[in-house]
Amino acid sequence: MVTLNRIYTRTGDAGSTRLATGAPVSKADLRVEAYGAVDETNACLGLARVHTADAGAFDAILARIQNELFDLGADLAQPAKADEAPGSVLRILDGQVARLEGEIDALNAELPPLTSFILPGGTPAAAALHLARTVCRRAEREAVRLVEAGEPVSGPALRYLNRLSDLLFVAARHANDRGAAEVFWQSGATR
Numbered sequence: 001m002v003t004l005n006r007i008y009t010r011t012g013d014a015g016s017t018r019l020a021t022g023a024p025v026s027k028a029d030l031r032v033e034a035y036g037a038v039d040e041t042n043a044c045l046g047l048a049r050v051h052t053a054d055a056g057a058f059d060a061i062l063a064r065i066q067n068e069l070f071d072l073g074a075d076l077a078q079p080a081k082a083d084e085a086p087g088s089v090l091r092i093l094d095g096q097v098a099r100l101e102g103e104i105d106a107l108n109a110e111l112p113p114l115t116s117f118i119l120p121g122g123t124p125a126a127a128a129l130h131l132a133r134t135v136c137r138r139a140e141r142e143a144v145r146l147v148e149a150g151e152p153v154s155g156p157a158l159r160y161l162n163r164l165s166d167l168l169f170v171a172a173r174h175a176n177d178r179g180a181a182e183v184f185w186q187s188g189a190t191r
Contacts, residue, residue: 020078030146034153035076037139041164042069044132051125051175058174061103065164068096072157076143080152092156100163107170110178117185122176129175133168136161 016024017032025032045066052059074090120130140161147153176182 020074030142030149031076031079031151034139034142034146035073037135037142038069038073038076038161041132041136041139042066042073044128044135045069048125048128048132048175051123051128055125055175058107058171062171065167068092068160072160075154075157076146080154082152091154092160094156094159097156097159097163100160100167104163104167104170107167107174111170111173112179115184118173119183119185120172121183122172122181125175126172126181129168129172133165133172136165136168140165 018024019031045062049059049062049066052062071090072092075092078089080089080091120134121127140158143153143158143161147158173179173182
């Protein structure tokens with residue numbers, strides 16, 4: 001349980017923060033960038049959910065994902081260790097990735113095949129989901145940069161980000177009246 005009695009602490013005024021381990025780092029640290037982009041993705045989903053509140057099971061998927069994004073942020077905020085005991089640290093699990101895959105397949109089954117690239121837009125919900133998708137892709141790139149810098153990141157966390165951006169793409173199509181309200185790219189149309 002997290003208790004926040006004070007919102008401002010002044011401890012970050014000089015541009016530093018602490019990871020979940022307590023280790024001090026710059027607010028521009030690659031790890032902070034990665035979980036910061038996850039937080040931005042979550043905020044975008046909050047905006048999307050303003051438009052999906054009456055969408056029943058569809059909105060429930062987005063609500064669950066918002067909670068999982070906090071789990072993902074916690075995962076990224078604590079470097080993975082090779083000798084870590086299973087369950088000792090909050091981590092994204094492969095089962096969560098598999099659940100996203102099942103939801104992608106179920107949503108995609110209700111959509112017509114793509115015949116062109118889609119412009120982000122259409123309904124307000126779809127536009128917000130496309131925004132969430134692009135921010136999620138940035139979070140994925142930030143996590144990959146972290147790995148490329150030699151920093152440990154759990155495999156399921158990386159896979160979750162990749163699948164989530166796919167789910168958000170399909171969700172945006174679904175929110176566009178199951179594809180009927182999509183706006184398609186017209187190659188070279190404005191030349």
